[in-house]
Amino acid sequence: MTTKVSPLLRATGVEDPGRVDNAETARPNPEVPERAKRRSFTAQYKLDIVAEYDAAPDGEKGAVLRREGLYSSHIIDWRRSRDAGALAGLKAPRGRKRRDPQAEQIARLEAEKKRLEQELAKARFVVDVQAKLHALLETLSESEDTAPRSRP
Numbered sequence: 001m002t003t004k005v006s007p008l009l010r011a012t013g014v015e016d017p018g019r020v021d022n023a024e025t026a027r028p029n030p031e032v033p034e035r036a037k038r039r040s041f042t043a044q045y046k047l048d049i050v051a052e053y054d055a056a057p058d059g060e061k062g063a064v065l066r067r068e069g070l071y072s073s074h075i076i077d078w079r080r081s082r083d084a085g086a087l088a089g090l091k092a093p094r095g096r097k098r099r100d101p102q103a104e105q106i107a108r109l110e111a112e113k114k115r116l117e118q119e120l121a122k123a124r125f126v127v128d129v130q131a132k133l134h135a136l137l138e139t140l141s142e143s144e145d146t147a148p149r150s151r152p
Contacts, residue, residue, distance in 0.1 A: 043088075046078040 053064050053075050065072060 047082060050075060050078050050082060 049064070049068060049070065053061055056064050064070075065075070
C-alpha cells in the first residue's frame with residue numbers, strides 16, 4: 001500500500017518562505033514577563049528610613065538610598081508627610097473598627113425600649129376605647145331602663 005502526498009495549493013502571490021534556519025532566535029519568546037508590581041511602604045519603614053537618612057553623614061546618604069533602592073524624591077515626600085503628621089495617622093490599623101460590646105447592648109436595649117413603648121401605647125389606646133365603649137353601653141342601658149315602654 002502506497003500513499004500519495006499531494007502538494008499544498010497556495011493562493012496566488014503567496015510564496016513558501018522556506019525553512020527557517022535558526023528557529024530559536026527567529027521566534028519571539030512566548031513567555032510573557034511578569035507585570036511590574038508597584039511598591040508600597042509601611043509608615044514605620046518610611047519613618048525609619050527618613051531618620052536613618054537624616055542621621056547619615058553627607059557622603060553616606062546616597063549609600064542608604066542605593067541600599068534600599070530608593071530615590072531622593074521618596075525621602076523628600078516622606079519627610080513632608082512626616083512633618084504634616086500624615087505618617088502618624090497611617091500607623092493606626094486599617095479596616096473596620098472593633099465592635100464595642102457596651103455600645104451594641106445599648107443599641108439593642110434602646111430598640112427594645114422603643115418596641116415596648118409602642119406596645120404600651122397600643123394597650124393604652126385599647127383600654128381607652130374599652131372605657132369609652134363601657135360608658136356608652138352603660139348610658140344606653142340606663143336610658144332603656146328609664147325610657148317609657150310602648151304597649152302593644
